[in-house]
Amino acid sequence: MHNHIHGTYDTLLVVLSYMIAVAASYSALDLAGRVSISKGRHRILWLLFGALSMGLGIWSMHFVGMLALTLPINVLYDMELVLLSVLFAIIVSGIALLTVSRDKLGFKELLTAGILMAIGICSMHYTGxxxxxxxxxxxxxxVILSVIIAGTASIAALWLLFYFRKDQSRFAFFYKLGSSLIMGAAIAGMHYTGMLAAQFQPIEGGDFGNGFNIETGSLAYIIVVATFVLLGVTLFGIFINKRFSQKDSVIQENESWYRSLYKNNEYGIISIDTNGIITNINPAAVKISGLHAEEVVNQPISKIGMIISEEEKEKTREEFYQSFEQSRxxxxxxIVHPDGRYVELSVVNVPVDIQGKVVGxxxxxxxxxxxxxxxxxxxxQAYHDELTGLPNRRKFNELLNQAITTREQDPSSFAIMVLDIDRFKMINDSLGHTYGDMFLQGxxxxxxxxxxxxxxxxxxxxxxxxTILCSTGAKGQEAAQLAERILVALQQPFHLKDSEFYVSASIGTAxxxxxxxxxxxxxxxxxxxxxxxKKQGKNGHLFYTPQLDMQLLTNIELESDLRKAIERNELVVYYQPQFHAESNRMIGVEAxxxxxxxxxxxLSPGVFIPIAEETGMIFEIGTWVLRKACQQMKQWHDEGGxxxxxxxxxxxxxxHQPHLVEYVQNILQETRLDPQYLELEITESMMMDPTVSINILQELNNIGIRISLDDFGTGYSSLSYLKKFPIHKLKIDRSFITDISESTNDKAIVATIISMAQHLNLDVIAEGIETKEQLEILTQNDCMEIQGYYFSRPLSSKDIENSFFVPSRPMVEK
Structure with a gap:
């Protein structure tokens, strides 16, 4: 039966041992962070120093905890085993720091390291x-419980060390302090559980071997003070190192940012010192200049100046020297690239100012x-026409203003010529905008x-x-010559859509x-x-005269009055009879x-029809004429013919309206005129696009309407289409009739037209007959349908009826 020795604990030393455990844990957290961010030799040194500091801290907690126990007998200690326990503490710390300094810490690694650390702590404790x-x-x-506590504490400590090792947030101190309190409690818990498991008994015979006596009271406090000093020095060293490291890190980070910006900048950067020596050049500058970095670094800036174009060298040199005057x-x-290309550069010279002195x-x-x-x-594009490439209105106004300003000091004259293409709308409407654009380019x-x-x-x-701005003499001689050239050039045919088209131009000059x-x-x-x-018949050139303003005002007044003419019933239809030359029988009338x-x-049509065409009123007027003519002809038919x-x-x-046939049919139905008694006169210009025109004419022909080709011989595209279109009659233009008795050419042209019409089984009628000689020439060439002043001028419906219709009607007995 052994007698157990019961001891007592010094409460202050117990508290101090816990505080040592907390301080050692906090130190371990900082050491873990320092080891994890260190590289190479510094990492090894921090690992060794950290293991020593942390190990001594853990061992000190353990030894002070042992010294806190006061036994009723004097206890000696085996020095070799004490040192061995210290070694175990250092090894445990090394394992911990080595483990948490890894980039990644998986569960298996954490468990393995925790077991090894627990074995080391237990070895330290029980060896001590x-x-x-x-x-x-x-x-x-x-004892088993203490081992379990050691294992659990080791795993928890390693996880906390790994998790908080690099925390630099403003709450890092509190996180680490809380973790240290938990880790310290776990380490102290393991120690005092192990102490509780021990039952002390005196050694019989008093054999103390090579042990040494320790005065526990004083030594415990000495160890506490020494440990706190050691851990304090460790933490202070970490703090100082961290401050320097942070500064180095900031410097390195800033340098990395700068180098990254310098290297990857899309702008070229060339750095030079005050002596004009190139100290660095980035890849973008190499790419832009075509030079190699090794060719220019440590070379004078004149090396790059050699590739500046001759025209820019002087200006560039002046701008370059200004950059050393602390002004951007x-x-x-x-510059001229080595491959021969001219490269235009935007250059910014930025002085490098260090402590108020420009160093480059x-x-x-x-x-x-x-x-x-x-x-x-x-x-x-802003100043030129996209289609033709010519200056546009904005550019022309600018040129005109410049010409006016220049000639305020110079009495020389210039002309403004406005040119408008006659019949362009007809081409655009007939062929479409694509061909219209091609025509304008031509x-x-x-x-x-x-x-x-x-x-x-x-x-x-x-x-x-x-518009044309032309320098000319005071009388405009050069402008007149240019206008004549243009008129002649534009009269030549334009080849569009496999056909020839003829146009003219109207030119006015001021x-x-x-x-x-x-x-x-x-x-x-x-x-x-x-x-x-245009009013005088187009295809010409006129200089401005003051009298034209009066005519313009007249046209403006006529336009205003014309808009109200239909409403006020001011428009009237006159009818010119058409006769058969041999029988003098009336064969039709033209409205x-x-x-x-x-x-x-x-007023005759020549006065107001151009205004109607220009303003778009021609459709409304044309519709009115068609309806009125059909109504009148139906009335004459009903009254006896x-x-x-x-x-x-x-x-x-x-x-060219979308529903022409339907539009004409509606008027015929409204007026109840039989379609065979309506003859529509079209001009050659309306047939420019055969794919559109032939369908329209065929539909009109199908409902019984006759088609007459007006002003035949004055256009330029009809001959190739006569065989394709359902044309019933050709109308020889008055321009060929006027001089037919004197001009052999006109006589030949008229004879050819009549012969051609007969061979094509077409009727032919001549207009503008004013003399007996003209009539005889036409009848000799078998043209029997005649219209003109020789027989009758255009008359009102009442005069036509009284002069021609009433006398021929049978007498009705009253």
Whole structure:
């Protein structure tokens, strides 16, 4: 029966041992972070130093905990076993730091390291207990519990060490402190559980071997103080190292940011010192310049200056030297790439200022070749017509303003010419916008060619309107010559859609300064002259005169009055009889519009139809004429005849409307006129697009309406289409009849037209017959259908009826 020795614990030492455990844990957390971010030799040194510091801290907690126990007998310690327990503590710390310094910590690695650390802690503890030269008997249940606590504490400590090792947030101190309290409690718990498992018994015979005596009271406090000093020094060393490391890290990070920005910047950067020596150049600058870095680094900046274009060298040199005056400078220059390309650069010289002294500068360059090309293209597009490439209205106005400003000091004159294409709308409507665009391109090319040798600027103002600014004498001689050239050139056929098309132009000219001294005034007066050309029959050129303004005002008044003419019943239809030459029998009438103006009297179509076409009123007027003519002819039929057709001119607007056939049928149904008594006169220009025209004419023919080709011989496309279109009659234009008795050419042309019509089984009628000689020539060539003043001028419906219809009707007995 052994007597157990019961001891007592010094509460203060127990608390101090726990505090040592907490301090050691906190130190371990900081050491883990330092080891994990260290590299190479520094990592090994921090691992060794950390293992030593942390191990001594853990061992100190264990030894102070042992010294906290006061036994009633004097206890000696085996020095070798004490040192061995210290070694175990250091090894345990090394395992812990080595484990948590890994980049990744899986469950298996954590479990393995925790077991090894638990074995080490248990070895340290029980080796330290064995160093006491006293007989100890253990309660195995508590020993096992202490091992379990050691294992659990080791795994938890390793996880906490790994998790918080690199935490740099503002709450890092509190996280680490909380973790240290938990780890310290776990380590102290294992220790005091192990102490509780020990039952001390005195050694019989007093054999103490080589043990040494320790005065526990003083030694415990010495170890506590020494341990805190050691851990404090460790933490202070970590803190100082961390501060320096942070500064180094910030410097390295900033340098990495700078190098990354320098290396990967899309802008070229060339760094030079105050002596003009290139210290560095980034890849972008190498790519832009075409030079190699090794060719220019440590070389004078003149090495790069050699590739600057000759035109830019002086300006670039001046801008470069300004950058050393602590002022940032921006400019553009051009270099010649080794492959021969000219590269346009935007350059920014940025001085490098250190403590108020310029030590060099960065030359930042950007390749703006494509950017400038895009800007130039956009500028060109803003001032030029996209279709023809000519200057547009904005550019022309700018040129005109410049010309006016220049000539304020110079008395020389210039002309503003406004050119409008006659019959363009007909081409555009017939062939479509694609061919219309091709036609305008052809027109612009011809005008440009005509302007060669003249000091002239040509612009397209929009649509088919062109303007020309031409230097000329005070009387406009050069402008007149240029206009004549253009008129001749545009009369040549245009080849579109496998056919030839003929157009003409109307040109009006105003002179500076006699006709005006402002842009608006000059353009307005040139416009006025151009519209007068159109009014006079188109295909010509006129200079502006003050009398034209009066005519313009008259046209404006007529336009305003014309809009109300239908409502006020001022429009009337006159009818010109058509006769058979041999029998003098009336074979038809042509409906011709007149305007009974309340102030100006009876106006012919030549006065107001151009205005109607220009303003778009022609469709409404044409519809009115068609309806009125059908109504009148039906009335004459109902009143006893004669049963003859009425011929009505169809305008281009009417012909190209979407539902022409339905529109004509509705008028026939409304007026109840039989379709065979309606003859529609069309012009050659309406047949320019056969794919559209042939369908329209075929549908009209199918419902019984006759088609007459008006003004035959004045157009340029009819001959190739006569065999395709359902044409019933050709009408020889009056221009061939006027001089037929004197001109052998006109006589030959008329004879040819008549013969051709007969061979094609077409009727033929001549208009404009005014003399007996003209009539005889036509009848000799078998043209029997006649219309003209020789027989009758156009008459009102009442006069036609009284003069021709009533006398021929049978007498009705009253």
């Amino acid at each position: 207990m064995a160093a006491m030269i006293i007989k100890i008997k253990y309660d195995m249940a508590l 400078s921006n400019f553009e220059t051009t 500068n960065h030359i930042i360059v950007k390749d703006i070749t494509e950017e400038n090309a895009v800007k130039q293209k956009m500028k060109h 027109v612009s090319n011809r005008i440009l060619k005509c302007a060669e040798g003249f000091e002239a600027d040509i612009a397209r103002m929009g649509g088919d309107e062109f 002179l500076f300064p006699s006709d005006g001294k402002s842009t608006v005034e000059l353009l307005k007066k040139a416009d006025t002259a151009m519209y007068e050309v 011709l519009i007149r305007w009974n103006h309340p102030k100006k009297g009876l 004669p049963m003859i057709p009425v011929s009505v001119n169809l305008s281009s607007h009417q012909f």
